[in-house]
Amino acid sequence: xxxxxxxxxxxxxxxxxxxxxxxxxxxxxxxxxxxxxxxxxxxxxxxxxxxxxxxxxxxxxxxxxxxxxxxxxxxxxxxxxxxxxxxxxxxxxxxxxxxxxxxxxxxxxxxxxxxxxxxxxx
Amino acid sequence: xxxxxxxxxxxxxxxxxxxxxxxxxxxxxxxxxxxxxxxxxxxxxxxxxxxxxxxxxxxxxxxxxxxxxxxxxxxxxxxxxxxxxxxxxxxxxxxxxxxxxxxxxxxxxxxxxxxxxxxxxxxxxxxxxxxxxxxxxxxxxxxxxxxxxxxxxxxxxxxxxxxxxxxxxxxxxxxxxxxxxxxxxxxxxxxxxxxxxxxxxxxxxxxxxxxxxxxxxxxxxxxxxxxxxxxxxxxxxxxxxxxxxxxxxxxxxxxxxxxxxxxxxxxxxxxxxxxxxxxxxxxxxxxxxxxxxxxxxxxxxxxxxxxxxxxxxxxxxxxxxxxxxxxxxxxxxxxxxxxxxxxxxxxxxxxxxxxxxxxxxxxxxxxxxxxxxxxxxxxxxxxxxxxxxxxxxxxxxxxxxxxxxxxxxxxxxxxxxxxxxxxxxxxxxxxxxxxxxxxxxxxxxxxxxxxxxxxxxxxxxxxxxxxxxxxxxxxxxxxxxxxxxxxxxxxxxxxxxxxxxxxxxxxxxxxxxxxxxxxxxxxxxxxxxxxxxxxxxxxxxxxxxxxxxxxxxxxxxxxxxxxxxxxxxxxxxxxxxxxxxxxxxxxxxxxxxxxxxxxxxxxxxxxxxxxxxxxxxxxxxxxxxxxxxxxxxxxxxxxxxxxxxxxxxxxxxxxxxxxxxxxxxxxxxxxxxxxxxxxxxxxxxxxxxxxxxxxxxxxxxxxxxxxxxxxxxxxxxxxxxxxxxxxxxxxxxxxxxxxxxxxxxxxxxxxxxxxxxxxxxxxxxxxxxxxxxxxxxxxxxxxxxxxxxxxxxxxxxxxxxxxxxxxxxxxxxxxxxxxxxxxxxxxxxxxxxxxxxxxxxxxxxxxxxxxxxxxxxxxxxxxx
Numbered sequence: 001x002x003x004x005x006x007x008x009x010x011x012x013x014x015x016x017x018x019x020x021x022x023x024x025x026x027x028x029x030x031x032x033x034x035x036x037x038x039x040x041x042x043x044x045x046x047x048x049x050x051x052x053x054x055x056x057x058x059x060x061x062x063x064x065x066x067x068x069x070x071x072x073x074x075x076x077x078x079x080x081x082x083x084x085x086x087x088x089x090x091x092x093x094x095x096x097x098x099x100x101x102x103x104x105x106x107x108x109x110x111x112x113x114x115x116x117x118x119x120x121x122x
Numbered sequence: 123x124x125x126x127x128x129x130x131x132x133x134x135x136x137x138x139x140x141x142x143x144x145x146x147x148x149x150x151x152x153x154x155x156x157x158x159x160x161x162x163x164x165x166x167x168x169x170x171x172x173x174x175x176x177x178x179x180x181x182x183x184x185x186x187x188x189x190x191x192x193x194x195x196x197x198x199x200x201x202x203x204x205x206x207x208x209x210x211x212x213x214x215x216x217x218x219x220x221x222x223x224x225x226x227x228x229x230x231x232x233x234x235x236x237x238x239x240x241x242x243x244x245x246x247x248x249x250x251x252x253x254x255x256x257x258x259x260x261x262x263x264x265x266x267x268x269x270x271x272x273x274x275x276x277x278x279x280x281x282x283x284x285x286x287x288x289x290x291x292x293x294x295x296x297x298x299x300x301x302x303x304x305x306x307x308x309x310x311x312x313x314x315x316x317x318x319x320x321x322x323x324x325x326x327x328x329x330x331x332x333x334x335x336x337x338x339x340x341x342x343x344x345x346x347x348x349x350x351x352x353x354x355x356x357x358x359x360x361x362x363x364x365x366x367x368x369x370x371x372x373x374x375x376x377x378x379x380x381x382x383x384x385x386x387x388x389x390x391x392x393x394x395x396x397x398x399x400x401x402x403x404x405x406x407x408x409x410x411x412x413x414x415x416x417x418x419x420x421x422x423x424x425x426x427x428x429x430x431x432x433x434x435x436x437x438x439x440x441x442x443x444x445x446x447x448x449x450x451x452x453x454x455x456x457x458x459x460x461x462x463x464x465x466x467x468x469x470x471x472x473x474x475x476x477x478x479x480x481x482x483x484x485x486x487x488x489x490x491x492x493x494x495x496x497x498x499x500x501x502x503x504x505x506x507x508x509x510x511x512x513x514x515x516x517x518x519x520x521x522x523x524x525x526x527x528x529x530x531x532x533x534x535x536x537x538x539x540x541x542x543x544x545x546x547x548x549x550x551x552x553x554x555x556x557x558x559x560x561x562x563x564x565x566x567x568x569x570x571x572x573x574x575x576x577x578x579x580x581x582x583x584x585x586x587x588x589x590x591x592x593x594x595x596x597x598x599x600x601x602x603x604x605x606x607x608x609x610x611x612x613x614x615x616x617x618x619x620x621x622x623x624x625x626x627x628x629x630x631x632x633x634x635x636x637x638x639x640x641x642x643x644x645x646x647x648x649x650x651x652x653x654x655x656x657x658x659x660x661x662x663x664x665x666x667x668x669x670x671x672x673x674x675x676x677x678x679x680x681x682x683x684x685x686x687x688x689x690x691x692x693x694x695x696x697x698x699x700x701x702x703x704x705x706x707x708x709x710x711x712x713x714x715x716x717x718x719x720x721x722x723x724x725x726x727x728x729x730x731x732x733x734x735x736x737x738x739x740x741x742x743x744x745x746x747x748x749x750x751x752x753x754x755x756x757x758x759x760x761x762x763x764x765x766x767x768x769x770x771x772x773x774x775x776x777x778x779x780x781x782x783x784x785x786x787x788x789x790x791x792x793x794x795x796x797x798x799x800x801x802x803x804x805x806x807x808x809x810x811x812x813x814x815x816x817x818x819x820x821x822x823x824x825x826x827x828x829x830x831x832x833x834x835x836x837x838x839x840x841x842x843x844x845x846x847x848x849x850x851x852x853x854x855x856x857x858x859x860x861x862x863x864x865x866x867x868x869x870x871x872x873x874x875x876x877x878x879x880x881x882x883x884x885x886x887x888x889x890x891x892x893x894x895x896x897x898x899x900x901x902x903x904x905x906x907x908x909x910x911x912x913x914x915x916x917x918x919x920x921x922x923x924x925x926x927x928x929x930x931x932x933x934x935x936x937x938x939x940x941x942x943x944x945x946x947x948x949x950x951x952x953x954x955x956x957x958x959x960x961x962x963x964x965x966x967x968x969x970x971x972x973x974x975x976x977x978x979x980x981x982x983x984x985x986x
Binding site for chain 1: 619620650651652653654656657658678679680681682683686687691693694695742937938940941942943944945948950951952953967
């Protein structure tokens with residue numbers, strides 16, 4: 001049984017890479033939610049094949065929904081729009097393009113042996 | 123102690139006292155703040171009413187449901203600057219000019235260095251015998267309206283003495299209160315100050331059409347009270363007496379200049395405190411503004427000159443000058459739904475002026491232009507019944523703009539082939555565009571060319587134009603677009619950076635090219651990769667055209683929040699589930715099943731505004747399990763998500779109701795099944811009422827149907843979201859088939875031509891020609907597209923399939939319904955609930971909620 005109280009989780013997995021899903025199962029421009037350590041993370045692949053991983057928590061509300069946002073571009077910037085109040089974030093930096101006070105935490109993502117991995121925050 | 127604090131704040135701050143907190147007093151304070159006067163002055167405002175300033179011009183809207191708060195010009199009750207103190211219920215009894223103090227009724231004495239009189243006016247009550255009877259009112263304050271409303275409860279008829287602008291407003295109020303309404307005007311025409319005899323006659327026809335009894339050239343002789351002292355009868359000279367229970371005086375205003383008289387200030391021959399061009403009275407320490415002032419021998423009873431005087435006085439106190447040299451008395455209003463406008467030299471008092479008139483007794487339109495003797499310049503005019511030309515004509519009046527060769531074209535209805543009229547673009551820079559804030563065309567052009575304004579909100583912020591009554595906003599838009607085009611800025615209808623097209627144009631592109639995918643449309647007509655604006659818009663267009671499953675293939679990545687999971691996302695990232703209950707008709711078995719599902723999954727339940735049942739608090743991974751239970755029990759998706767047809771409400775109708783004249787439930791069910799799943803530019807709602815009692819509230823809907831003895835009446839363009847609108851009649855006395863045919867056409871025409879996220883009400887308002895145009899398109903097929911629209915709807919009806927059932931049958935689509943792709947057994951720990959009124963609700967910040975898991979962490983999701 002997985003413990004749900006986030007305060008009881010420890011960070012023993014610091015600096016480890018967590019498997020998210022087989023590369024073949026990640027559609028372009030559709031986010032997926034993943035659990036990395038104790039953190040909800042949204043993983044995306046943009047049209048150019050780049051992988052992006054950001055916090056799944058909408059910074060305005062704390063709801064775990066960013067993976068359900070629409071992926072697109074603003075100018076050259078690859079973006080995701082939070083489904084709650086439509087704030088648009090730069091997937092490369094996590095910066096919000098509509099409100100300077102908001103940002104998404106960034107995570108590193110990579111492919112190892114056909115599996116997408118995200119690095120737990122340390 | 124208080125004195126010490128003030129001293130410490132600003133040792134040499136002087137005292138500026140404002141008497142009166144009406145619209146003009148408030149305007150003076152904001153003008154003083156704009157000029158930074160609080161740096162030098164401690165401002166004290168003494169208002170007599172119990173409320174801060176409110177929009178008296180919109181007083182009548184109180185009868186249409188506005189509250190005192192809606193009208194307030196200072197909703198917080200205080201100014202943002204601590205240097206201004208507003209005291210309400212403060213009655214001033216005297217001014218001592220030698221000591222520079224004002225005395226209040228409670229005995230307090232307030233010292234001033236500068237005094238501003240903004241005491242306004244009081245309504246004039248003519249000395250008619252019996253005027254002290256109960257239920258005789260004036261029409262001036264919110265309290266007056268409340269008293270009128272209370273008195274109307276026991277009355278069946280009422281009269282207004284005075285057929286001017288305010289008198290007609292008051293008459294409308296009585297009419298709205300359900301009274302038989304009389305207007306008694308001493309002059310031979312209505313609105314004698316604004317319109318001429320012919321205009322007044324046309325206006326009277328309109329007002330009589332509304333059921334108001336208009337008595338012209340009528341003198342009131344006596345007001346007769348009943349034995350309880352209440353008004354019972356109005357005796358008129360040479361006419362039958364009127365039996366009434368409510369009487370409203372609206373016979374003009376008198377300046378409230380009694381304080382000024384008592385302290386020896388100079389008073390005008392017909393009242394009002396005499397002021398110079400800086401609005402200074404005969405005492406240089408005292409200013410007067412608004413209806414209490416007499417400027418150039420005139421007392422102005424309109425708000426625009428009062429505002430202008432407030433600016434002038436504030437400027438003078440700041441040490442500069444902005445002379446007030448008279449005001450534009452032009453008015454344009456919609457009185458009881460009738461357009462009336464009067465501007466410039468409306469009564470042709472200029473020597474040798476010529477009059478051009480146009481009158482059409484059938485459409486009840488009267489227009490008059492007053493032009494110079496050589497017919498080259500416009501001097502003024504009057505418009506009744508159709509004042510659409512006012513915005514362009516008013517700035518021309520008294521300006522140097524040459525009239526066109528055929529000036530009659532300016533007032534004649536457009537003829538085919540004739541260019542007609544003259545645009546605002548041709549106006550000179552001095553022409554006033556916004557008379558509320560006194561903003562010229564030159565200032566608006568400057569806002570675009572020198573201050574970089576590119577939108578209407580920019581222009582409003584920069585110039586204040588359009589922030590008063592708002593009637594000049596269409597003119598602002600024309601000027602803004604023209605200037606932007608001149609600057610080489612394309613006035614963009616583009617929905618976003620990826621498409622240079624409006625939604626209506628994109629719809630046509632899809633329709634004409636037959637394109638079926640976002641990628642194809644982007645490749646052929648767009649740039650870049652798309653975004654959260656264009657993706658859902660095009661997804662919606664494709665869904666309206668082809669009705670294919672919204673999560674199929676590429677379409678899965680285009681969908682907005684709610685379409686993304688076919689449910690409605692709530693504030694904590696959980697979803698609500700709403701099964702369709704057509705027309706609100708449900709069996710006991712259906713009710714029990716919904717209850718069982720709610721209990722099993724621990725959901726919050728609520729009856730919705732649209733006669734369905736909401737189940738709240740479902741996690742993404744629970745949705746397919748919930749749907750499975752509902753689909754098995756015969757329910758389908760209610761489309762509570764997405765921009766699509768939501769509900770068709772109904773009253774109980776003739777099957778049960780003793781008043782119902784048609785089967786509203788049957789019709790609502792038929793319509794809901796016909797239009798279910800229909801995607802549109804905005805969500806759509808409807809209702810069917812079985813009789814004119816309107817229990818289903820059909821006129822508050824995008825399309826509403828009300829049964830009559832003869833069939834169905836169809837109303838469209840209600841709802842309106844944040845700005846409520848009643849639906850307007852499109853057709854009446856329809857049989858079932860014609861009703862459905864018209865709705866098919868209406869819906870498909872809206873879907874084709876509306877902007878993204880534009881509801882039916884603003885869409886209808888923006889249609890050139892409005893409801894008449896829509897009637898021509900829908901009923902008379904003036905565009906020849908009705909067969910096409912009907913075919914579109916027929917295809918929609920034929921291709922409908924339940925999205926929930928299709929989703930739970932497809933493992934590919936189910937993949938997105940997970941908490942975490944790498945830990946599907948772990949529910950999202952951020953979702954927690956607390957109890958409220960015996961059910962769950964999302965935990966708020968600082969609340970330690972429980973992870974409320976009834977269906978448990980062992981869901982078999984994605985592995986069907």
